[in-house]
Amino acid sequence: MRVYPSSRIRNVVLLGHAGTGKTTLSETMLFESGSKQRRGSIDACSTSSDYHEIEHEKGKSVFSTLLNLDWRGNKINLIDTPGTSDYIGEVVGALRVADTAVFTLNAEYGIEVGTELHWKYTQKYNIPSLLIVNKPDSSHSKFQQTVDMARERFGRGVVVVQYPYSEGEDFHAIIDVLKMTMYEFPEDGGKPDKLPIPDSHQAQAELLHNELIESVAENDETLLDLYFEQGMLTESQMREGLQQALLHRDLFPLFCCCARRNMGTGRVMGFLGNVAPNPLEANPPQSPEGREIPLKPEGNPLMFIFKNSSESHVGDMLYFKVYGGAAEPGLDLLNHSTENTVRLSSLYLLNGDERTEVNKINTGDIGAAVKLKNTNINDLLYTKGDAVDIDPIHFPRPIIRTAIKLKQDGEEDKLGTALHQLQREDPSLEVEHSKELKQVIIHGQGEEHLAVIKHALEHRFHLDFEFTEPRIPYRETITRAVRSHYKHKKQSGGAGQFAKISLLMEPLRDSMPEHHELKVREEEEIDLEWGGKLVFRNCIVGGVIDNRFMPAILKGIMEKMKNGPLSDCRVRDIRVSVYDGAMHSVDSNDAAFRTAALMAFRDGFLKAAPKLLEPIYTIEVSVPADYMGDVMGDISTRRGQILGMDSEGSIQKIQAQVPLEELDHYATRLKSITQGSAGFMREFSHYAQAPRDVQKRVMEQTQQQPEMG
Structure with missing residues (x-):
């Protein structure tokens, strides 16, 4: 298997709303490059990208998939991503290792919500981006409207490189205004004929060609001077200018293709090979503090783990990008998270579920490894003494939740193990073992995301359960001040129990009234772990309650605050002053005062207009x-x-x-x-x-x- 130098590698992530044709585009690219002898289809469940059972059931991408192909001596790593927002965690991980983003736009619908969401992430990570208007053969294709929408949303940096000669059922040719050529395709797609631009389109093509040249020149002073002097730019000057403008996100070249009929994909791959940045030219990773970390091909190995895909007969398949040196089997590297040594065993290049074992993966390239013990997403592997810290992938917070109820007792540990594994594979999933609500609650990115989790728990881990309504973590508090008294007295042979206590309970506000009849000896402000505060004050005078019982009193109050008197929910934002009471020289102890405080708090709370x-x-x-x-x-x-x-x-x-x-x-x-x-x-x-x-x-x-x- 050929080992590519960093300069010959292109890391490309395919982005866009669901249904814009990313998977079909990736399949066509693999076929056109010769990596596949026959194109698969989504309907036939035969694409390299969507190979999981759940993807076949849904008829769309659920997971990000790593593919690779050779196009004229350049290795293009393609990461096909799902377009449904429920699977945004898969997209975010892929974005962190991509050097170029390719957005597919549906010529019928233009800019859709999924595209908007993905665009924000490319802005965040400063990833060079280009656009492809797909499906121009649709009877409702609106190419120009899609271009206008893209410019409206993404700015005047969107520049047309290609447009369709005709749309709808008559679509068969693309006019390229960078090369000023028309590509006419055979009925079944593939290699086009290069023809002169027809007279009927000459004026429009020249207008767009000049707009493209001006846009490129505007972003480079040297090219701008040449443009003014010569009135034009050569193809090599255009390529250089486009590369820099693309890299700095000044320009977003827009192409046209019909992925389903294999029309235009070769030109896109040629642009990626000639213009898109290689890993050494692309924006480097950053430290958590924002410092750039340059890639070092001649340095020691440095690997970043960005994805985990578990397979029953293999175990964890960990995907990585090499940021320094080369990954080779047999290397012993240090895991920055665990500080344990990890030995690299087998290394693979992937095309969906097809694995090719390799002996070396260079800086900038992407591969996968198995049997990396205690290694997870966001971990860094490096040579001892070469410690470095790279900003981790920040996964989005969940927007939906559900509770899990097992149908059989005794499977709690099995459920916990399963959820732990799923969370290792998908950090956009959050698992909550709520002692407060007495439920296991999973938090996800949408109903479809939860459905995928349910499918995995049932089919991979063979658990019998149901999703139920998650309880609401309500809180309780009071709205008015009350005084509460309680005497605890117990005598049943032997030592008894005695404690008497008086509390002033008040709703906690920014400016609290002072009570002149109370002398505050000690005050403690407690930040409650469930939010809000408790202010606990010792206002005892004359020694009617010994100071050594104050911790027991606080414990009794806190115990009731964990299970509020109103609805069994947590209590917050209260000031409690212990101002009077009584004790017995023999029968008073911590247990007695804890009980008295709990009961006094409960009785007072219910009289204090609770809400x-x-x-x-x-x-x-x-x-x-x-x-x-x-x-x-x-x-x-x-x-x-x-x-x-x-x-x-x-x-x-x-x-x-x-x-x-x-x-x-x-x-x-x-x-x-x-x-x-x-x-x-x-x-x-x-x-x-x-x-x-x-x-x-x-x-x-x-x-x-x-x-x-």
């Missing part, structure tokens, strides 16, 4: 303008409050605050009312008082089921 608080989340919905009214109306029905609106090109942004209880099925509803064209993000904001009917319902449920489980 239930519910978690409120801030959401941002990205939606096409046509669905704005429907989305805003739906938010209102969910007790949501609209905070503001903004727009990014054709996509509208709605900011709102909505109770968590109303968000558990929001992802599904949002897709339903927008025909899958909208997406959203959420982030916890604060706790707010729950409506009276919600508080009543939660209290009734607590009474019916006092012991949650």
